[in-house]
Amino acid sequence: xxxxxPRSGExxxxxxxxxxxxxxxxxxxxxxxxxxxxxxxxxxxxxQLDQMGYNIGIRLIDEFLAKSNVSRCVDFKETAEVIxxxxxxxxxxxxxxxTNWDAEGTCCNIVLEDNPLVxxxxxxxxxxGLYYCNILSGVIRGALExxxxxxxxxxxxxxxxxxDVFELQVKLLKQVPEEYPYKDDE
Amino acid sequence: xxxxxxxxxxxxxxxxxxxxxxxxxGRMDTNDSLxxxxxxxxxxxxxxxxSPVSGCSGIELLQADTFDLHCFQSLxxxxxxxxxxxxxQHMESLLKFIYELYTDYVLKNPFYEMEMPIRCxxxxxxxxxAVQKDRxxxxxx
Numbered sequence: 001x002x003x004x005x006p007r008s009g010e011x012x013x014x015x016x017x018x019x020x021x022x023x024x025x026x027x028x029x030x031x032x033x034x035x036x037x038x039x040x041x042x043x044x045x046x047x048q049l050d051q052m053g054y055n056i057g058i059r060l061i062d063e064f065l066a067k068s069n070v071s072r073c074v075d076f077k078e079t080a081e082v083i084x085x086x087x088x089x090x091x092x093x094x095x096x097x098x099t100n101w102d103a104e105g106t107c108c109n110i111v112l113e114d115n116p117l118v119x120x121x122x123x124x125x126x127x128x129g130l131y132y133c134n135i136l137s138g139v140i141r142g143a144l145e146x147x148x149x150x151x152x153x154x155x156x157x158x159x160x161x162x163x164d165v166f167e168l169q170v171k172l173l174k175q176v177p178e179e180y181p182y183k184d185d186e
Numbered sequence: 187x188x189x190x191x192x193x194x195x196x197x198x199x200x201x202x203x204x205x206x207x208x209x210x211x212g213r214m215d216t217n218d219s220l221x222x223x224x225x226x227x228x229x230x231x232x233x234x235x236x237s238p239v240s241g242c243s244g245i246e247l248l249q250a251d252t253f254d255l256h257c258f259q260s261l262x263x264x265x266x267x268x269x270x271x272x273x274x275q276h277m278e279s280l281l282k283f284i285y286e287l288y289t290d291y292v293l294k295n296p297f298y299e300m301e302m303p304i305r306c307x308x309x310x311x312x313x314x315x316a317v318q319k320d321r322x323x324x325x326x327x
Contacts, residue, residue: 058300059293065261066282066289072243072261146262178198178263 006070009089016067016090025119032132042129049131053138054145061143064090076172077101079149080108083140083170092116100169109156112166123160131155137168148177190280190317191253191269194219195288197301198263200227204304208317226267230257246278260285280316287312 031052035045068086073079077098084096093116100109117133131137137153144151150173157163192213195204202223207213214222230244248255254274257267258281266281266288291309292298298306 059289062260062262062264062285062293063289066286 006086007068009068009086009095012067012086012090013093021116021119025116025121028117028135029121032130036127036130042127046129046131046134049134050138050141053135053140054142055138056135057139057142057144058146060091060139061146064143075105076149077105077108079144080110080170084110087143088112106172108170110168110170112168115159115166118160118166121160128161131158132160133158133166140168140170148175150174150176189271190274190277191271193266193268193284193313193317194223194226195284195304196223196227196265196267199301200224201301203302206310206313226255226257227265230259230265256281258282258285264288283316284313287316 032045032049035048036042039045039048064087068082068090070082070086073082080098084098088094088096088110094112094114096110096112098108098110101107115133117136121132123130123132134155137155141151141153152171152173154169154171155167156169157165157167159166189209191209192205192207194202197203200223202220205214205219205223233245234242244257244259246257248257249272252272253269254272254277255267255269256277257265258278259265266284268277268281270277287309288304291312292304292306295306295308298304
């Protein structure tokens with residue numbers, strides 16, 4: 001049987017079962033509201049959302065790899081492109097773009113013009129430090145960690161805070177390939 | 187038609203998280219299956235180092251007189267390997283399909299702990315259906 005090539009985000013998004021977008025937005029909103037009630041501190045909620053995202057990301061990565069058939073990325077630039085074009089399309093139905101590469105090719109920004117998590121959402125004055133979509137930064141960090149990349153993902157621009165797009169900075173800290181431990185002293 | 191003897195799934199540290207045997211040939215008790223799993227994990231890792239070709243991702247097929255062993259490793263380090271009768275067709279597609287079943291019924295189960303032994307009934311049910319002989323042939327179309 002001929003090897004199957006990688007599938008486009010569009011194709012996979014069309015082929016999976018989908019759920020009502022309003023239900024998705026409402027569910028996420030309920031989670032954030034409940035976390036605010038339980039934890040009270042905006043910083044704590046940010047951390048918790050990131051942790052939840054991390055737990056999702058470590059499982060999501062295999063789903064992504066199985067459905068999209070991508071082969072190992074050659075460098076971090078390819079990784080970022082795949083996340084933006086295939087990953088975001090496949091799971092959120094939105095296409096993101098990659099911008100702002102640094103000289104070494106280890107840090108870039110991913111720009112989302114559209115974000116289904118924040119439909120109908122406005123941040124009140126009491127929650128000004130809140131990164132409402134912080135779950136997304138955790139998802140990316142968790143997913144990349146399972147494919148041997150330690151990254152730091154932070155928000156650069158946030159539409160709920162007055163900017164015109166959502167922008168995430170993804171910074172590759174180090175590659176940690178699985179090493180088989182050899183005992184040198186024997 | 188050629189038969190599958192057993193299926194193993196090992197996590198990225200080499201621990202056996204799933205073992206199922208489908209025939210009387212090569213049936214093993216728990217200890218032996220754990221040994222085979224860690225042995226294969228080590229062999230796979232060593233083969234990557236020994237390979238004369240750079241960028242080798244490890245053994246995909248082992249052919250012996252009485253069995254074939256097909257192995258698939260995901261980019262996350264989880265290995266799926268099947269021991270089958272020599273000459274069995276479509277094992278690569280079967281392994282990819284089992285990977286998809288794993289991502290669905292195991293990883294999406296919120297009560298499944300990562301890297302731990304798989305105890306998911308839905309996974310077992312769907313796996314048995316996939317491994318039935320006529321289904322395996324369909325995978326090869």
